[in-house]
Amino acid sequence: MTALMIQGTGSNVGKSMLVAGLCRAARRRGLSVAPFKPQNMSNNAAVTADGGEIGRAQALQALACELPPHTDMNPVLLKPETDTGAQVVVQGKRLTSTRARDYPHLKPRLMAAVQESFARLRAAHDLVIVEGAGSPAEVNLRRNDIANMGFACAADVPVVLAGDIDRGGVIAQIVGTQAVLSEEDNAMIAGFLINRFRGDPSLFDDGYALIADRTGWPGFGVLPWFPDAWKLPAEDALDIGAPERSGGLHVVCLALSRIANFDDLDPLAQEEGVRLTMLGPGRAIPGDADVVILPGSKSTRGDLAFLRAQGWDVDLAAHIRRGGHALGICGGYQMLGRSVADPDGIEGAPGTDPGLGLLEIDTVMTGDKRLTETRAVHAATGTGFHGYEIHIGRSDGPDRARPFATVGPRPEGAVSANGRVCGSYLHGMFRDDAFRAAWLAGFGVQAAGRYDASVETVLDALARHMETHLDIGGLLGLAR
Template identity: 60%
Template sequence: MTRAIMVQGAGSNVGKSMLVAGLCRHFAQRGLRVRPFKPQNMSNNAAVTADGGEIGRAQALQAMACGVEPMIDMNPVLLKPETDTGSQVIVQGKRLATVRARDYARLKPQLLGACIESYRRLAGGADLIIIEGAGSPAEINLRAGDIANMGFAEAADVPVVLAGDIDRGGVIAQLVGTHAVLSPADAGRIKAFLVNKFRGDVTLFDDGMTEIADRTGWAPLGVVPWFDQASRLPAEDILDIRSARRDGGFRIAVPRLNRIANFDDLDPLSNDPGLSVEIVKAGDPLPVCDLVLIPGSKTTIADLEAFRAAGWDIDLAAHVRRGGHVLGICGGYQMLGRSIADPLGLEGPARTVPGLGHLDVETTMAPTKHLARVAARDIASGTPVRGYEIHLGETAGPDTAHAWLSRDGHAVGAASADGRVRGCYLHGLFNGDAFRAAYLARLGAQGTAFDYGAGVEATLDTLADHLAGCLDLDALHALAGPVRA
């Protein structure tokens, strides 16, 4: 019989995704067929499944923790913010519509059906499903029609564990306050709680755990000490990617775009001990460095305008004049060209805007989204390159003749005549150790060879051990309820 448990948070960014990844790895190590599930995610950092669908990057990591391929059913609803008030809605891997936040509620009944369908389909091949909530159930203004937290838990009849974050302070108020504002039925669905991100001697919070248990009636599962290795795991939120500044070494500057997307390209670089990676926020100039990497964007034209408003276009031109290297990936690739045309108004008003002009290519936005896993080859070194494409638009022009990647004998990407400015649509290309080392060595980096994939796997093992050492995971497993048909 398949069982399920849901991990919700007393607030956003309390560490739910990491907790679920660690739980998935722990129970998979016990020999269970474990699957992650998140009914609704909101992120512009997506992964492409083998069947060409989109899910949240966190669910792809959780699938890795389970030792299985990511599937669209692991995250049936993905919201990809395009503006402050509107998002693209991905349902079971495919784009459904772009809607304003105030109109999204009308879709929720339809979306709940898709969530339940995916959940039950996923259960067909699992012993245990570990479900991740989104945001917090304490946002009771969103309870009507909810599909992310208690609305889904009620519809699927799933017991809940609530996680609080002590690092931000006020964790007793987080958890007890959540109990106070929930309806009796929703509060009763929560069976246990845990406290995450504790720094120092956890026994100092023994009285705090007792207070929370007494005031809520929920069972305490334990206190999770701060996990120092969290930065070694792929991040879903750009806020979780720290600038990795080291003395000396090859310096990479990454402008933080407003709608940065699919920035998992940065994870292997920020974990490479031979590199110094700086995430540059608006208002700060691009520093003197060896490589400027312009990442993907959910709204390329708007981010290009913000890039110019920050003065980064001037900084980038100076960097190129000094002989520095530039790499644009996906939206960053489009920005580096001579122009971007959006004749159908897919990203806003229909218009054509000038690009940064460092590559002799032009991009035209088109409604068909390219979604595919890609196996290519680095032309200079012959090393394999694996990644995925997830973009709107077609890019063409003279500099595609200087392509530096090849796929099935066809050119991929573009480069300037001197090879210092390059671009491509391929995300995840730096996950491959041989390619990453070969590419960076050509740019002058030294000693950058390390096994990134093995490091992620080892960190997941360490995370599983970390949780097993501080939480009552037998009790958590016993709380899991049956998946009902």
């Protein structure tokens, strides 16, 4: 029946983690709590039980609330397709694709869906914890805003402003935000907190007091750095905090420009016997790579051009000739084939591009998007596993006679004649402990982790960490 909103002084200040921790802390106190983010921009999406998609961060927050993900938790999802355009997903379903300059004209229409979803959550739960997007200090975007103060004012939800001290300049972040906000928007802010402090928090006592004095806002604490944050599914591909390891199976993931659903890799990063490298642009595929993963992409043909611009097509062919392995997931699977055709211009300009030619398949983009949770059986090991599909396009060709997996009687994915190149539309396969163990065993690696149990453990630890260092009772008491 009540709600509280966490906004940040900028992008990537830890809002998603703070909301997840607050959700779990509230749940541990016996409250029925749900997460909500009016608008998210991410190509890292989760399939919901009601057959839609939401941002992966809201799926994690739902887990923290012990709820299944639902499209009402993130009613507007923007999935970037180019530097200036994005697909607009509303309440789980694709509405349109639009250029950034045209998006503001859609916002009044989208606010109705945002308020509708929020009202349903508020009616069903004791507490809704809302996450803002970017920063309210972007006052040039305030008109028709649905993500930060526009939503907070419309729904009468109090705001706590989070600053990230690890970036430096946190005093200016918070005081400066107050300086640029309107009187109406400042009135919605009920306090502030400091995130990601490394070292002794008491060293910031004077700065903390200065912020409170300059703004007149009460502080709710200084949260020290949470070292296990990397073990939670990342919202941004750059946040995949794979630990540095000198040995083990070397898995290299190509960090494509429109990389999507990259949290597929999180479970591998936690395996002691795996060394995961997120390979950025301008770097060659290492000669000691054992497996190269081509991840999902929001723009398959665009990322094919990006991949070739890095010289990765040449590196990948050499890697396969040396006896290396490759796995393409969703868009990466499509890239491995002979061609990718988009006759209707669904992901960009209409046309057909040659693929990498490592799988004997061809892909045609189609207007219908497949969104479903899936139970499959890995063909090579006979291991059953859970995954999900979230893609457009259909792929077919001779290598489909050697499927990666089967879904009921249906073959899924493809495997090359030499067995070293595989492709599948199934995301989330590595989250399944049995599949991950069987897949790693094929490379002589013994799996040690229980991924879902690990995420639950980290969420509980995060809630305890926040209870120790923040005034959680005071924060929850703000909700109205």
